[in-house]
Amino acid sequence: MTPKEKIVLLKEVLGSRYPNPKSELNYENPFQLLIATILAAQSTDRQVNVITRELFKVAPDANSLSRMELDEVKNLVRSINYFNNKAKNILEVSRILVNEYEGRVPDRRAALESLPGVGRKTANVVLSNAFRQPVMPVDTHVHRVSNRIGVVKTGKVEETETELMKIIPEAWVIDFHHYLLLHGRYTCKAKKPECQNCPLSFVCDYAQLHS
DNA sequence: AACTCGGGGCA
């Protein structure tokens, strides 16, 4: 089975396993998507959802967040990983957006990655989700799952990103990010992958090797 | 390439 054929199968199988892949982290508002994604680094979606629900009541846009005190922001995000750094980062981000981008989220990679706390993955989430640009966000889950199944054979995440974009239709990028992410988180885990519960094991290079 | 950051969920 070719990588492209596996992609078609993945969409079908994981699509039914993880219905409604559009998680609560996907906000219609680009600002809220950006902030939520910064907060999400090395944290769980549930942690982030609890925090953003309260945070965006107080600060739904860049202008309102930029006027908050650091201690106030810290208190709102205190239950998340690296909350000291992240509070500082999202406050700084909001002030940069207000001062340099008229309060809006930029739609260019260089501008996004220059923001504190925004790396390549977060930038790609914003570009693909909010601005519909054809870029694939690749984190450790997407990287690991893609390689185990055998849709790519790459050593570095950057390679995975470009290789996946060659075989995934642009319109599928956002859904695939969530499919591979959720599958990596809950089934195709780094340490103890549950191949016996995996609906893809029959086409998976890793499962064939470890069964 | 290796290290730091570091709260909270879960076994």
Add this chain to the structure above:
DNA sequence: TGCCCAGAGTT
């Protein structure tokens, strides 16, 4: 208790 996590930044 110990292990590990929807990355990014620094050295």
